[in-house]
Amino acid sequence: MLELGQGTGAADTGGHVKDVSEATFMEDVIEASKETPVIVDFWAPWCGPCKTLGPALEDAVNAMGGKVKMAKVNVDENQQISAQLRIQSIPTVYAFSDGQPVDGFQGALPPSQVTEFVQKIAAMGGEGEGGGGGLADAIASADEMLEAGAVDDAAQIYAAVLEEDATLAAAFAGLANCHLAKGDVDEAEAFLNGIPAEVSHAPEIEAVHAKIALARQAESAGPVDDLRARVESDADDHEARFNLAQALHASGDTEGAVEELLELFRRDRDWNEEAAKQQLFTIFEALAPNDPVALKGRRRLSSMILA
Secondary structure, three states: OOOOOOOOEEOOOOOOEEEOOOOOHHHHHHHHHHOOOEEEEEEOOOOHHHHHHHHHHHHHHHHOOOOOEEEEEEOOOOHHHHHHOOOOOOOEEEEEEOOEEEEEEEOOOOHHHHHHHHHHHHHOOOOOOOOOOHHHHHHHHHHHHHHHOOHHHHHHHHHHHHHHOOOOHHHHHHHHHHHHHOOOHHHHHHHHHOOOHHHOOOHHHHHHHHHHHHHHHHHOOOOHHHHHHHHHHOOOOHHHHHHHHHHHHHOOOHHHHHHHHHHHHHHOOOOOOOHHHHHHHHHHHHOOOOOHHHHHHHHHHHHHHHO
């Protein structure tokens, strides 16, 4: 597993922007966003557009006077967290609020759009540092209702949030998740196909797409016991192990599915055009970024890739 040191500390005199490492990401991003929204800039020294976007983001964040914070992650020095969040190109920007990704974009934006993005994220935190409240609290309440099974109540809150701000990806994702909670996979997919283009690639929207893909697989998943018996009789039956992983996930055993896919990757990482790795990425994307199964699975996969 990759072991990296601490970040370099605050990157501005105002204390609203800092460099963050894998060792401090949970504290400086996930936990910190429960108090104040955090914008994360994934960059590299060799990236030309990063040199334009980064300073523009910093200026916009500092101008908000503490209502939003910014974390800078050098992808060259922090490859594991970049892999965990599936950073495929830079610059990539994610925004976190209440411990969850709520918005994001890839590539450089004009200064006016950067300012608009930062102001939108800052508004999620209500009154700023320690303030909470606002639309972010409404979304958090809806998330809790959805998790508790109050699907219709959650859907009403997500819809009300979108009436206030029709650009919040987290609310669109919440409504799609409500469809999935009711077993309406087609409705969830159709709903996402109709959302605004500017939020269609936000991380929480990508997470719902991953859930939809897994739900499609579940519809044709085979019997767990039969597939397990095939794997036990022939440990190199890669197709049976892959199908077993799908069946385990369909039955609710996400950790078991990840274990089987990691074992398949260990045995033959190139099988079926790296199907095991791609399936793992789909599962990880469907889980919350700080989900223990996703964190542990990504660490183990990264270790295998780098071995």
